[in-house]
Amino acid sequence: MIKTIVIGAGVMGASVAYRLAQAGAAVTVLEATRIGGGTSGISFAWTNANKKPPKTYHDLNIAGMKAHSALADEFGATPWRHDGGSLEWAAEPDRRAQAENIEQLRSWGYAAEWITRHQVEELEPDIDPATIGDAPVAFFPEEGWLDPVVYAHAMLSAAQRRYGAKVVCGARVVDLIMAGERVTGARVADGTQHEADIVVNCAGRWTNEATRDAGLHLPLAPTVGFLFFTPPVAASLSRVVRTNVIDARPDGAGRLMLHWNPTDAALSFEARLSPSMPEARDLVRRARQLLPSIGEVEPEAVRIAIRPIPGDHFSAVGPMPRTSGYYIAVTHSGVTMSPFLGAVVADEIIGGRQRSELAPFRPARFFN
Template sequence: WGYAAEWISATQLRELAPDIDPAAVGDAPVAWFPEEGWVDPVVYAHSMLAAARRLGARVEIGARMVRVELRFGRVTGVTMADGRTHGADLVVNCTGRWADDAGLDPALRIPLAPTAGLLAFTPPVAVGLERLLKAPGCDIRPDGAGRLLVCRNDDEFDPATAPRPGVDLPEMRELIRKARAILPAMGPVEPEAVRLGIRALPKDGFSAVGPLPQVEGYYAAVTHSGVTLAAFLGTAVADEVLSGAVRPELATFRPARFFG
């Protein structure tokens, strides 16, 4: 894949992440991915919305779409909960977990197999972690203002039966304890917030990006890791939607595979 990866020594690990307790690592092998990073979803979304407004887009926050108008094989717009209808030359379905909403015509639904996971957020802690950290049992990354985001990497829930998120969940307290064993400088903290994240997983686990067969005026962009992929997918989708280009990188991820 051409993605940089290398095994590093304990000395190199200390240089990259001095807050990691060497005892927590022991003699386990350590891999470093120098090109790895993350996108801050709050900052990213704000900057994209601001840019869209500057370019003349109208952004409606809290507006709810109830129906995609499909007539004779062509999408012509959307109807909102307040009764307004927006006509459109093309509608892009980038609704993530709700891309298969029951309110959509079956010809427009991307089949999904969503799973859910619990995310714990710490209060500000005296940890200088600057990289993503994947360890047995949990993933950790900075979340701004001195906070850390910690999630289990060994659990998946059905969104319909997932635990109700709360800072008092025993499994979330245990998750923070696991993180503290790796980063002792966290100190004796408890979760400041717990959220339930729902993964927008297409049925086969791979991104679904592109037009749908037998339907004109409709384009889907649905994927897990959507925030991480947003910078690329935003450019690729814009190329296809606005200029009619065909991006070869998307060839194996077309939604048509679900409608064969």
């Protein structure tokens, strides 16, 4: 039986661990904090392949969406997944780019359609039509969003209960154990050593902290993202909407999750976070413009996370060069792609196959 260690229990580590265990590997997950305690727990978590050129990267995201939907057959209920599509409209200067994107998506067979005001009203009756104005509205019926922590927990519970995987929380990997050029395990902060035939690093933005060997560090280009939350509000928003005033989606129990790219650009990682910060109030004001029925509500929470983005912005999945026994799986859009990437990583490590879908996304491209 192949012995594997998975570093990290976000959506990536959970997906990889589940599929490795299912394929017959002995799996130990080493997680520094808690399941979903990293970026996965602070994510807009919109499942989509919407603006993801080139085609090879778009296809990886499509495969992720399909893998999410296929989990219904395997698990019966998938309470972490919310479909219903997404709506999009844009301010005047961005409408040409929006139309070009939709044309390209349709040429790739992606479900993308223009809908009427009446259809918008049927889908989202609480949206104020005045906010839309004369903007064309696009509908992407196969998109949705995920509760990433619920998903990660479900994958790891199944890995443990069905296939005997072990999940150790509070186990921060501080270095890899090497025998010459080969990785043979991982050393945890408390001094514990875990032996393995293969170590799979799914530590996201912290990937490079799991090894002191700078020659095994992946170039990263992380960006900061802020999410703002309302308390439970009287608005029946039931899908992802990306608009000229705010991006929003439901976040359970009537709460709304709000995101706005210009706010990400204006704030830094050092920003002092508080629900009463002006940016939070501005986003809630924008949400009220979209959904007047939420009323004079105050922001409830603000959260910050760093996106785990490899240096050229595309996924990095595969064996690390300059060594053996060491594999990494780091990506942005991991919420969308993780169930597919988990399956292909297991297929490569246990099945011994080379998956052609991953060919453009090998970590080796950074080391040539």
